[in-house]
Amino acid sequence: MTSTLLTRAQTTGTCPKCQGNWETCTCTGVAPLAPRAYERDETEIAHQRLGSLLARIVTETDARIPAVRRAPRTVAEMRARINIAAGRACSSCGGQGGQVVDTSSGGVTRRNWQSCGDCGGTGEAR
Numbered sequence: 001m002t003s004t005l006l007t008r009a010q011t012t013g014t015c016p017k018c019q020g021n022w023e024t025c026t027c028t029g030v031a032p033l034a035p036r037a038y039e040r041d042e043t044e045i046a047h048q049r050l051g052s053l054l055a056r057i058v059t060e061t062d063a064r065i066p067a068v069r070r071a072p073r074t075v076a077e078m079r080a081r082i083n084i085a086a087g088r089a090c091s092s093c094g095g096q097g098g099q100v101v102d103t104s105s106g107g108v109t110r111r112n113w114q115s116c117g118d119c120g121g122t123g124e125a126r
Helices: 008-012 042-064 075-086
Strands: 098-102 111-115
Touching: none
Parallel strands: none
Antiparallel strands: 098 111
16 A cells, blocks of 8 residues: 655645645646636526526426416416405406516516506505
């Protein structure tokens, strides 16, 4: 069995010649790296593409299911279903208490919830 002795640089992170750390050591002949600004890497772009693909697939699949058989996914959809069943749904928002407003621009997706003014966001007719 052979044993390997670790150098000072491997154990302390300090170069034995110039006493610099792994970022500032100039003994290797390689200049230290300058700080760089944040760049989007391939992983983040792949995650964005996957998220867009999954959102599109879910939307397309949900569109094929009849509305009466579709399970509510959000609190607004649950509230609307309860208000409609009780016969007290707001006519403006359909009992959801508001709507999702898409304010996307410049490749950035923004979706905000806007409460209904007629029912005050409750989903019940007044």
